[in-house]
Amino acid sequence: MSAILAIGRPQLKSAFASVVPLAIFLALLGYFGLRAPGFLEPATLILILKQAIPTAVLGLGLSIVVIAGGDDVVAGGIDLSVPSIAVLSAAIIADQLANHGSAAVTAVALGFAAAIAAGAANALLVTRVGMTPLLATLATSTAYIGLSKVVTANRRIDLSDPLIVTLRDGSILGLPLGLAIATGLAVTAHFAVHRSRWGLRLQAVGGNRDAAEIAGLKVRRFLAQSFLIAGAFGGAASLFVLARGSGSTPGVAETLLMETVLATFLGAAFSPRRVVTVWGAVLGAILVSALSIGFGSVGVDVFWTGCIKGGLILIVVAASALARRSGT
Amino acid sequence: MSAFVASLPALSRRGLARHGFLAIIALCFIGFAVANPSFVGAANLVNILSGAVIPLVVGLGMTLVVALGAIDLSVGIALDFGSAFAIVILKDYGAPWYLAVLVGIAGGALVGLANAILIVRLRISPFLATLGTFFIGGSLQRIFTHGGGPISYRRLPPEYYDIAVGEVFGIPVRLLIATALLIAYFLLLERSTFGKKIHAVGLQSRAARGAGLPVGKLVAIGFVLAGATAAVGGLVASANLRMFTPLAGNAYLMDAITAVFIGASMHRDGRPNVLGTLTGVLFLSMVANGLNLMGLDFNLKDALSGLILVAALALSITQHRRRT
Secondary structure, three states: OHHHHOOOHHHHHHHHHHHHHHHHHHHHHHHHHHHOOOOOOHHHHHHHHHHHHHHHHHHHHHHHHHHHHOOOOOOOOOOOOHHHHHHHHHHHHHHHHHHOOOOHHHHHHHHHHHHHHHHHHHHHHHHHHOOOHHHHHHHHHHHHHHHHHHHHOOOOEEOOOHHHHHHHHOEEOOEEHHHHHHHHHHHHHHHHHHOOHHHHHHHHHHHOHHHHHHOOOOHHHHHHHHHHHHHHHHHHHHHHHHHHHOEEOOOOHHHHHHHHHHHHHHHHHHOOOOOOOHHHHHHHHHHHHHHHHHHHHOOOOHHHHHHHHHHHHHHHHHHHHHHHHHHO | OHHHHHOOOOOOHHHHHHOHHHHHHHHHHHHHHHHOHHHHOHHHHHHHHHHHHHHHHHHHHHHHHHHOOOOOOOHHHHHHHHHHHHHHHHHHHOOOHHHHHHHHHHHHHHHHHHHHHHHHHOOOOHHHHHHHHHHHHHHHHHHHOOOOOOEEOOOOOHHHHHHHHOEEOOEEHHHHHHHHHHHHHHHHHHOOHHHHHHHHHHHOHHHHHHOOOOHHHHHHHHHHHHHHHHHHHHHHHHHHHOEEOOOHHHHHHHHHHHHHHHHHHHOOOOOOOHHHHHHHHHHHHHHHHHHHHOOOOHHHHHHHHHHHHHHHHHHHHHHHHHHO
């Protein structure tokens, strides 16, 4: 804000450029609203939010790993296996419900146990074995996707369990149930990372590992925790993946990965310091979902959406990169 | 394992620590050979090498990019562009094979150039820039092929077809191409001043800039070369199938990244390096081939190859750390 108040040209330019990303998106949403009547109606907006839930929940997990590990993709923190953890957990839950007649509680408990174990395996590989997070999670994601294929025999499993149906269609205080739960998760994650002592330390570890170590923080413990938490969010996301798809579908892991990575890193463009944040990841997920539905509703050829999406990401990120350059 | 290792006096302990991954590869190799003797047959060994050609070619470009401290998620797109440009110019313009090869490579270089502009001029982080190219490139292929249908051309010039299936003195041409690129990349990255500069940028980009290196130019060259190299993989793929298959290149992305990081984890200083990438690619190809020969369930195979990868990496890296 102080940048706007200052009169200097560079500051003005910087302030302008940092508003550009959000302005582009708002302009696009306005355009969709004009072109496709009904786009700005509550029903569509709720649909956009509901479609964004799995990506947003995965983005929460990924953003915590990135915050703890630093945002250098090659050497810092990244967890490419969160979506595959969700797919594995979803496969286990679906298989238990549909093929073994387990109670919903048992099925979900097993799925979550697998997700936590997967997160623990990542934590172990990164903090104890000393693997680069990118390599470790790339390797484990192959394994998790493979395991999920073994569980489901790579077939679709339809689910009509009350739990999944409630999560999909239920509502609480007029708000869709899934949306309420996801909002709860996001708010919790936001306060934990950005408003608590633990979160401050987590950010310190990600900001400068050596300095954090010297300051007496147990760096490895924070890194391990971040991967465990990401695993847990993977488990939570699995329920929403099941609800969105009314069952477990093979082959969704790759799309989920791309969308999660996109949402999380796009979110950085909306933070004042251009760093990955929890709420940025959520906002990113909502915007990606809004664009998908928006382009669909104005009748853009589906083959073009990748092009437009990619172009927008680049414009938004370039705007924020240029803002950072002129700001410093 | 370590007792077996200590009993080999010819190998120093330090040397072995660094080559722990090679020992694991050897163990896997023996395991697959025991499970199915035809695994070690000459024909199958050639199969393993042939299967490694495209991943190696893509992985070499990735090695260069990762050595620069960046990453390229669009190598698969560059591969597709190489294949598409070559097939289209052969089919629609009746171009001679060598022109098709050049145009194909130019197609891949174009993708690299787009990345270079985004990263160097617009200051977008390599991860996001190449993710953007990934989305746009994939979409362009769908638009061009009206939804992703392959473009096949059965009457390829024989010389072009030979890229994939020809032999010189009994050695498959694709292996020769891969070997030539391997040597070129080895000399470029590990034995030249240019390579030293690349590693300098990757290790300490600010220090490199301070030392007067043209960092932006080096990054740009790196991405263009990586795109052009991946396009060679596209030439091999398109010659082999006699068609351009849209979006086929993305299948190699994860393998290329994995191979480069396997290689880096074997390196003394954890740097990406050409021979390490070669080892990584051969390991992945061997595991895929070996599991195939065991006739396992398709789904189980995927899970096993992932688990073998995790276990092999974890073992070799722990050993590496303990010994040094």
